[in-house]
Amino acid sequence: MCETCGCGKPGEFKVHDPSHSNNHEHKHDHDFEHTHDHEHEHWHDHNLPHDHEHNHKHDPDNSEKRVIDVNIDVLAENNNLAKLNRRFFEGRKVLCLNLVSSPGSGKTTILEKTIIAMKDALKMFVIEGDQQTLLDARRIEKAGAPAIQINTGTGCHLDARMVESALEKMDIEANSILFIENVGNLVCPAMFDLGEHKRVVVISVTEGDDKPMKYPYMFQSSHLCIINKSDLLPWVDFNTEETIRSAHSLNPALEFITLSAKTGEGMDLWFKWLKKQAEFKISPPKV
Amino acid sequence: MHELSLALEVIRIAGNEADKIMAKSVQEIDIEVGDLSGVEADAFKSALELLSKDSVLGEARINIIRSAGKGRCKSCDHEFEMNSLMATCPKCNSFPSEINGGREFRVLSLVIE
Numbered sequence: 001m002c003e004t005c006g007c008g009k010p011g012e013f014k015v016h017d018p019s020h021s022n023n024h025e026h027k028h029d030h031d032f033e034h035t036h037d038h039e040h041e042h043w044h045d046h047n048l049p050h051d052h053e054h055n056h057k058h059d060p061d062n063s064e065k066r067v068i069d070v071n072i073d074v075l076a077e078n079n080n081l082a083k084l085n086r087r088f089f090e091g092r093k094v095l096c097l098n099l100v101s102s103p104g105s106g107k108t109t110i111l112e113k114t115i116i117a118m119k120d121a122l123k124m125f126v127i128e129g130d131q132q133t134l135l136d137a138r139r140i141e142k143a144g145a146p147a148i149q150i151n152t153g154t155g156c157h158l159d160a161r162m163v164e165s166a167l168e169k170m171d172i173e174a175n176s177i178l179f180i181e182n183v184g185n186l187v188c189p190a191m192f193d194l195g196e197h198k199r200v201v202v203i204s205v206t207e208g209d210d211k212p213m214k215y216p217y218m219f220q221s222s223h224l225c226i227i228n229k230s231d232l233l234p235w236v237d238f239n240t241e242e243t244i245r246s247a248h249s250l251n252p253a254l255e256f257i258t259l260s261a262k263t264g265e266g267m268d269l270w271f272k273w274l275k276k277q278a279e280f281k282i283s284p285p286k287v
Numbered sequence: 288m289h290e291l292s293l294a295l296e297v298i299r300i301a302g303n304e305a306d307k308i309m310a311k312s313v314q315e316i317d318i319e320v321g322d323l324s325g326v327e328a329d330a331f332k333s334a335l336e337l338l339s340k341d342s343v344l345g346e347a348r349i350n351i352i353r354s355a356g357k358g359r360c361k362s363c364d365h366e367f368e369m370n371s372l373m374a375t376c377p378k379c380n381s382f383p384s385e386i387n388g389g390r391e392f393r394v395l396s397l398v399i400e
Contacts, residue, residue: 064400065314065398065399065400066398066399067396067397067398067399068304068308068396068397068399069395069396070300070301070304070393070394070395070396070397071393071394071395071396072300072304072393072394073392073393074293074296074297074300074318074392074393074394075293075296075392077296077299077300078296154291155291155292156289157289157292159292187289188289190325191289191293191325191326192289213373216371216372216373217325217372220372246373249373249375249382249383250372250373250383251383252383
């Protein structure tokens, strides 16, 4: 398994701080031809800790078959870690948003423009999730916010454990916003709570207005839907009303903002939404 | 293919449970997969078979137990089998419905030796 290129067993991932990339052992350019299969020692702990004690009696000669009830939710461990992440955010009054979408919807561009426009008003941090490369984290840092990149290798989504590992490498200030840009994928990330307060699903008008019906789990679990690339609406057959109607059949509470990160149209609505969420999280209204 | 990481998690859970009672091997594992859980049962089973080769589940028979989606219409209280999250009430044709079943995804039991 190669720690550099991410090829390896499913479930392995790496966390990079692009601002400290000089310290990385693997700074070499990537050779697409390499087929080495030597093993590097992985710093991360792959198996979640289980430290129960084996202090009960056991009869080694008893080889009878027996049925044991387990009844454990497969996602319980992830959900518990997500809960801990959320508690960490709440302790620091950090608003955490999980951005999900298919690849190419414009999540990173939305974040870049948000950071540039809002960095004087809000403290923002970003965790970037991609299968490979530090490209997105570098774009975010260039825009002016600290970023940590998680490379999921063969993985198709972020999970709460990966976010926890990234948090160890980040010094998130209190009273700030943490954006987690998930791996571009409308299927898998839907099942994994990362500890976020709100889930934001981004679709672009070039993708078609049938996205909510095709990927119902994602739209059902999101709080806000951003319809991006609105500047292209005159040239594509995208029916905004139909998108909203079908998404509301799954999730009547889903909010919508139509914008163009490229031209800036509608971005003020997104900033307003963000400020509203941040105010609530950062300084809860007095009762 | 989140089914791959879900399969790894099932192997971890089975390993933990087998360790607890110092089981020599796991003969069978029963896993409940709800029709509205977001897990593709066939893909999940294939992933588990593939990944469990060198694990505690290497010799185990994998039993997938499907549970049907159940909905209760929020307009007329009619209870019906929900085949998808988009399902409308077959009686009054409205939505949304409250989901009362079919979200399950859990390891039910192990047969150990």
